[in-house]
Amino acid sequence: MGFSYFPQTEGDIREMLERIGADSLDGLYSDVPEEFMFRGEFDLPEAMTEMEIRRRFLEMAGRNRSLTVFCGCGAYDHYSPAVIPALISRAEFQTAYTPYQAEVSQGTLRYIFEYQSMITMLTGLDCSNASMYDGATAAAEAVMMALACTKKKSRVLLSGTLLPQVIRVVETYARWHGISLDIIESEDGCTSAEDMKRKLGQGDVAGVLVPTVNRYGIIEDLSGYSEAVHGCKALLITYSDPSSLAVLKTPGEWGADIACGDCQSLGLPLSFGGPYAGYLACRREYVRKLPGRIVGETVDMDGKRSYVLTLQAREQHIRREKATSNICSNQSLMALYVTIYLSLLGREGLREVNELSFGGAHYLYDSLIATGLFEPVFDKPFLKEFVLKTSLPVEELQRRLNDAGFFAALATEEGYVSFCVTEKRTREEIDALVACVRVCGELLTNAKD
Amino acid sequence: MKSYDKLIFEISKPGRRGCSLPKNTWKASVSSLPASLLRSAPASLPEVSEPDVVRHYTCLSGMNFGVDNGFYPLGSCTMKYNPKINEEAASLPGFAQIHPLQPESAVQGCLQVYHELGKALSAITGMAEFTFSPFAGAHGELTGLMVIRRWHTERNDFRRTKIIVPDSAHGTNPASAAVCGLQVVQVKSTPAGLIDVEDLKPLLDDTVAGIMMTNPNTLGLFETEIREIASLVHGCGGLLYYDGANMNPLLGKVRPGDMGFDVMHLNLHKTFSTPHGGGGPGAGPVGVTEALAEYLPEPRVKMDADGTYHIAGCAHSAGRVSGFMGNFSVLVKALAYIWTLGRENMKLAGPLATLNANYVKESLKDVYRLPVDRVCKHEFVFDGLADGSTDVTALDIAKRLLDYGFHAPTIYFPLLFHQSIMIEPTETESKETLDAFIDVMRRIAAEALSDPQMVKTAPHDTPVRRPDETLAATKPVLAYVPVAGGHAGDSVA
Numbered sequence: 001m002g003f004s005y006f007p008q009t010e011g012d013i014r015e016m017l018e019r020i021g022a023d024s025l026d027g028l029y030s031d032v033p034e035e036f037m038f039r040g041e042f043d044l045p046e047a048m049t050e051m052e053i054r055r056r057f058l059e060m061a062g063r064n065r066s067l068t069v070f071c072g073c074g075a076y077d078h079y080s081p082a083v084i085p086a087l088i089s090r091a092e093f094q095t096a097y098t099p100y101q102a103e104v105s106q107g108t109l110r111y112i113f114e115y116q117s118m119i120t121m122l123t124g125l126d127c128s129n130a131s132m133y134d135g136a137t138a139a140a141e142a143v144m145m146a147l148a149c150t151k152k153k154s155r156v157l158l159s160g161t162l163l164p165q166v167i168r169v170v171e172t173y174a175r176w177h178g179i180s181l182d183i184i185e186s187e188d189g190c191t192s193a194e195d196m197k198r199k200l201g202q203g204d205v206a207g208v209l210v211p212t213v214n215r216y217g218i219i220e221d222l223s224g225y226s227e228a229v230h231g232c233k234a235l236l237i238t239y240s241d242p243s244s245l246a247v248l249k250t251p252g253e254w255g256a257d258i259a260c261g262d263c264q265s266l267g268l269p270l271s272f273g274g275p276y277a278g279y280l281a282c283r284r285e286y287v288r289k290l291p292g293r294i295v296g297e298t299v300d301m302d303g304k305r306s307y308v309l310t311l312q313a314r315e316q317h318i319r320r321e322k323a324t325s326n327i328c329s330n331q332s333l334m335a336l337y338v339t340i341y342l343s344l345l346g347r348e349g350l351r352e353v354n355e356l357s358f359g360g361a362h363y364l365y366d367s368l369i370a371t372g373l374f375e376p377v378f379d380k381p382f383l384k385e386f387v388l389k390t391s392l393p394v395e396e397l398q399r400r401l402n403d404a405g406f407f408a409a410l411a412t413e414e415g416y417v418s419f420c421v422t423e424k425r426t427r428e429e430i431d432a433l434v435a436c437v438r439v440c441g442e443l444l445t446n447a448k449d
Numbered sequence: 450m451k452s453y454d455k456l457i458f459e460i461s462k463p464g465r466r467g468c469s470l471p472k473n474t475w476k477a478s479v480s481s482l483p484a485s486l487l488r489s490a491p492a493s494l495p496e497v498s499e500p501d502v503v504r505h506y507t508c509l510s511g512m513n514f515g516v517d518n519g520f521y522p523l524g525s526c527t528m529k530y531n532p533k534i535n536e537e538a539a540s541l542p543g544f545a546q547i548h549p550l551q552p553e554s555a556v557q558g559c560l561q562v563y564h565e566l567g568k569a570l571s572a573i574t575g576m577a578e579f580t581f582s583p584f585a586g587a588h589g590e591l592t593g594l595m596v597i598r599r600w601h602t603e604r605n606d607f608r609r610t611k612i613i614v615p616d617s618a619h620g621t622n623p624a625s626a627a628v629c630g631l632q633v634v635q636v637k638s639t640p641a642g643l644i645d646v647e648d649l650k651p652l653l654d655d656t657v658a659g660i661m662m663t664n665p666n667t668l669g670l671f672e673t674e675i676r677e678i679a680s681l682v683h684g685c686g687g688l689l690y691y692d693g694a695n696m697n698p699l700l701g702k703v704r705p706g707d708m709g710f711d712v713m714h715l716n717l718h719k720t721f722s723t724p725h726g727g728g729g730p731g732a733g734p735v736g737v738t739e740a741l742a743e744y745l746p747e748p749r750v751k752m753d754a755d756g757t758y759h760i761a762g763c764a765h766s767a768g769r770v771s772g773f774m775g776n777f778s779v780l781v782k783a784l785a786y787i788w789t790l791g792r793e794n795m796k797l798a799g800p801l802a803t804l805n806a807n808y809v810k811e812s813l814k815d816v817y818r819l820p821v822d823r824v825c826k827h828e829f830v831f832d833g834l835a836d837g838s839t840d841v842t843a844l845d846i847a848k849r850l851l852d853y854g855f856h857a858p859t860i861y862f863p864l865l866f867h868q869s870i871m872i873e874p875t876e877t878e879s880k881e882t883l884d885a886f887i888d889v890m891r892r893i894a895a896e897a898l899s900d901p902q903m904v905k906t907a908p909h910d911t912p913v914r915r916p917d918e919t920l921a922a923t924k925p926v927l928a929y930v931p932v933a934g935g936h937a938g939d940s941v942a
Contacts, residue, residue, distance in 0.1 A: 003794045005530055006801055007879035013801075016808040016880060022824070025800040028807060029702055031671045031824055038704050043572040047791025050534050057785060061543025063558030069548050074772060077548065081468055083499060085540065087506045095515030095531050097523055098728035101857050103848065103911040107513030108727040111506070114457050117929040121492040127927050130728070133584035136772035144628070165772045172746070172768025176595050176629045219486050247479050250488050262772065269540075272559045273549030273773025274584070275730035287925065293728065298921035301906070305454055306916035310925060316587070316624035317862070321633045326624035329585035329718065333726030336506075343457050343502045344467035347494045352470050359475020381482050398552065407551050423470060 003047070068429055069270070070364070070408035072385045072420030073215070074135065074163045078243065078353060079424050080267040084340045088333055098293070098329065102308045103300075108332065109307035112295040115335040118342045119279050122245040123259040124252025126284040130293035131277045131335040132327065135262025136169035138278025139209060139239055141291050141325055142260040143170055144177055145282070146207025146235040148289045148324060149257075153206035153234070155180045157199050159191040161214035162239055164413055170209070184208075189216050189378035197228050205234040207258070212240040212248060215412070217361075217385030217420070218378060219248060226255025235286075241265045242279060244383055246350035251281070258282045267341035268334060277331035277338060288314060291325030293332075356423035357384035360430060364421050367434045373441040377416055387416035392444050400440045406433050453508040458929050460505060461495035467502050493931045512912040513727070514856055520882050522809075524828045524859035524871025525619065525667060527697045527719035529802075532789065535723065535782035544781060549773035553759050559777065560758035563750040566734075566784045573787075573795065574696075575706025576713060576736030580745040581780055582771040586694055589714025589733025590625035590661070595767040596712055596737060596744045597659050597688050598629060603744070603765050609658040609687070615644050617668060617863045619694055622661045631658060638865060642668040642821040646677055653681055659688035664708070665695050665826035667863040667871070669806065679709030688712060688741075696720045697875065698803045698826035701796035705736075712737050721783035732779040746770050801876035802827045805883060809874055812887045816894040820866055827875070833868030834894055841897035841904050843868040848915065849896070849907035853889040 008016075013025070022028055029037065048056065069077035088094065092107060099105030099112075112130045119128035132138035143156050158170060160183045167183070174181045185195040191210050200208070208229045213219050222238070229236040235257040240248075243265035251259035264276040282290055288311060296310035316323040345353065361384045368374045374388040390397070394411045401408050409417040421430065479487070497505075515521070521528035539545075547556055567579045583589040594612065601609045612631040614622045616638055623633045634657075637648040643666070660682050664672045672678070682689055691705040691713035697720045699705075705713045717723050718731035725731070737745060743764040751761045760774075790798060803826050810819065810829045817831035833843055847857035847870070859871040874883060896904050908914055 003790075003797070005532065005790075005877050006794070006797060007877065007882075008801055008804070012880040013804065016804055020804075020807045020811050020824075022807070025797075025804060028800060028803045028824055029671075031673055032703055033673065033676060036675070036703050036708050038575075038702055038707065042701070042792040042795055044569055044792040044795060045788060047794050048788045050789070053534050053538065053785050053789055056788065057538040057541060057781070058543075060558040060561050061541040063561060064543050064547050065551070065555035066543065066546050067548070067551060067555060071548060071550060073550055075549050079470075081499075083467075083503055087503065087510075089536065090507070090510040091517035092510040092513040092515050093727055094536075094724045095517045095528075096513050096727045097521070097526050097528060097725045097856075101514075101847070101851065102916050103908050103913055104512075104514035104851050104856065105727075106912045107509040107511065110456065110509050110512070113927075113929070116927055117456075117458065118492075118494060120928045121494060124488070133588060133729075134772045137584070137588070137770070163772075165769070168769040169772060172595070172770060173628070175768065176598060178630045219482065221483075221486065223485065245488065246492055246494075248488060249486055253488060269545040269778075270548045271545050272547045272556065272777040274771070274776040275778060276772070277730075287927070294925075294927060296921040297926035298917045300913040300917065301915045302913075304913055306913040308916045308918055308921050310918065310921040310927075312922075315620075317620040319624070320620050321623035321627040323620070323624040323627070326587045326591055326621050326628045327585075328587045328621050329725070329729040329731045331584070331726075331730045332728035333724075334730055336727070339457070340502060340506060343495050343497055343505075344499065345494070346461075346466055346468070346496045347491050348466060348496070349468045349470060350494060351491065352473070355473055355479055356471060356475070358479050359473060359477050362477035363475055381486060383479075402552060402555055407548055407555070410550055426471070427474065 067402060067407035068405055070406060070419050070421065070433060071410040073410060073418055074165060074262065075270055075273065076265040076422055077270060077424055078265055078267055078422045080269060081344050083344060084267065084337055087340055088336050093336060094333060099309060102306060106307060109295050111336050111339050113297065113307050115339045116295060118339060119281050122242050123281045124250030125259055125281040127287045127290060128279060128281040129290050130295055131330040131332060132280050132292060133331060134274065134276045134278045136166045138260040138280045139166050140170045140173035142237045142258045142280060143174060143179065143207060143209060145258060145289050145291065146237060147179060149235055149286050150206040150233065153204050155182060155204045156206055157182050157184050157196060157208045159184045159210040160186045161191050162211050163215045166239060189218050189380050190220050193224060200228060200232045205232055207235040207237050209237040209239060212238050213244050213383055216378060216387045217382040218380040219383055222254045243353060247354045257286060263338045266338045268337055275331055275334050277334035289324055292327045292330055353423050357421055360421035360425050361386065364419060364430050371434065371438050371441060373437065384422060385420040387412060387418050390417055392441060396444060397440050401436060404436045406436060408433055455505065456929055457495045457497065457505055458931060460501050461497055463496055465496045465498050467497050467499045519854050520878060520886055521856040522858050522872045522874050523856060524873045525694055527873060527875055529722050529875035530877035531722055531724040532786060535785040538785045539778040539781040544778065557758055560750045562781055562784055564752050564758055566780050569787045570715065570734065570736060574713060574736055575704030577739040578742040579734045579736045580749060581734045581775040582746050583714065583733035583735055584771060584776050585729060585731040586714060586716040586733045587621040587625055589735050590621055590692065591628055592746055592770050593690050593712040593714055593735045594625055594629040594631060596741055599744045599765060599767040600741055601658055608656050611656050612658050613652055613660040617666050617865055618661060618663060619667060619692065622692060642670050643672055643674065644678060646674050649681065653685040655686055657685055657687040659690055661690040661692055663692040663695050665698060668821060668830050669825035669828035670821060671826055675708050694719065695827060698799045700799035702799045711741060717779055717783040722786045723779045723782040730776045730779055732776045748774060798876050805874040805876060805878055809872060809883055809887060813890050816891055828871055828873035830863065831870040832866040834897055836898060839897045839901050841901050843870045845904045845907060846870060846893055849893045849904045851908040852910045855886055855889060
């Protein structure tokens, strides 16, 4: 045939057709009504050589602008060590299927078990699944899970300080799943405990979903939440950036029953939004309602320690419409990414990443305030991300920063501008951004006058 | 390597580290935060050196089996070769380092990928427009069902809460329907393995939102009555959903859009050769007809007259199903695959996959029981051994295959037979590989009679042998818990 992915020669095809008893490849479609046979030409380019593919994709990638990232809002520019791509590109990991055949999938099963363990260590909860698609869908699954854990309830409360994309995805799932959602008002940049209690008091609440670090970058104080939520026999669900959990109070310590979020912050490439991986963890009493794959430890017929997919009676291939979720493929390879990242960074490294991000972010915050072009919005503790107010025209400011090579001052729904600093940002980069902001400020202020 | 039995936590030693980070010269420190916001003790993450990490995960990879290791005839999973140039394209820094919220002007290359892939998939499937938000096949099903529900409810038709699903369907179909708040109504298969049209007719009324079909179905058989089914379902006001899990044999030959389907998903990690990654990341783009385009979830990519791209919404959007815009790098790989095949080779992919499947089926049907003996598409299903005098099961046969260096087929699915063995070779396997597999399958059939005990205790030559699944489920150990002096699993039961 002369195409590199198809090994069949014309002689092979002839011999194979002969064994089958068909006269041609077309003869294998004798069961398809002629009206449905596609006889036209595809509107596709002609086959490209590998050289052409390389050139075309380099060209397309070249149409993007690589900017120095000073924004987060759910995707963080943390450093990813070179070891990770080298290991995850190993074909034994990359070209394997879901580990149904445990005997030849111990590599996948073992790293998922390690991943689950690390998620429990970060969240302070007992059990984790093997991954969800992303943080937003993990939150949606957590909400549906709360409903399944608390029988005969139909309402879920959602903090208005969650990332906007998380709220939208949860709203979409809830709408079709028949869950009635109530948004908890925010007060001074944080979830209003008072409004939450008022809405809990209206009854019928299965779960309450709140962020530990919210859309403004503020670290929320969830004192008293667990008591209030559990007092109404509802479940407390927290949404957290897992990187931050190396230093911040864990979902377990806040008394959460379910924890979810996006693992992107654990060194995953920004990659225009995906693939990332959602995590979902819970207290042990809810594990049988946890959606998706779960790996467990056992022994094989020779007594050797082994790992298998377990508690499968929850899953779609066994329970069909009665499954805890429809999820089948998850983000396994990204879970490997996370596992290797956390192994390399380790106990001390992940803490340092938070220290460096915190230090840099506070330096940028102070420097921006010192320009006189920005004002604080909330006087609340933050980790690596914060919002400010500015009288500058935000779109114009962002455009000029882009032109200078920065992705910064992202406009939020509320009209604030958002900034984020990770350990990757140097003092020189931060100073250059602030200098650029000053120049923009002068130009834009003069233009206004 | 066969004896490697460590967890990363078990090679951890206090004081070791596996990464280098910049020196901290900042003034502000996390310790300035109120103690009430900080965790009380550090997470017990491992402390390992970089070479330790590399060797550990390299050893783990040696306990795995992928398409690059050998033949992987896992039915309904389309384990075809995953080209390496696609990986290179996806990891280009110009894609990998792009923040999803960068302004449109700074992400024109990414948006072009969406546009080009949408165009290509529309050509291949006959659907008008695709959304790339869904992360996997099941997520595509859910998204497609949301589109269907939205279409009905926007027309003030609130009664349509039932979805018809064949008894041969993948488990994700009924599960996705349930997540979407639809009531599943099952339609039976005929003894010939096709949807029973007579069983379907009485189910159709004005409470039916639609039908989910896999064509060819999970027996690898083309649903020959598709014209009548489409007309019946449309006649009652329902829509047709196409589960693209089995699209591979139709590549280049048949387009779902031409068969009357309104909504479909594709598994890019199956048909379009992006790797499965041990269970993801995949991508499950959903395609719809022109009439349904405005009901897709947000966001979508549009091209302006001057060739620039922008991100847009939909007038009757079903909502939002992913945080950003789906598994972007998976889309890059799929586009590279499509462009490499081009219009001429795309036409051959389906027929060669079909050729390979029929060749294996015809070569083994005298020793394995073939419940439906007719031309198949990309896969087919045996119901155990032809010789019923042994108690060797589908599971035993699957495990024995591992000893011979082949991955096992899908077993005990579809649920229509007791001993289902579902085999899908894909088009990227040579006749020599298929002949070797056929040879081994015949040998196992003979062993089942001559030495059944040996087959029933297989595998004998793998890193571990038949794990105790009952123990795993009754006394679940789901996480490593550090204990002084060694490992102790924590049972969550």
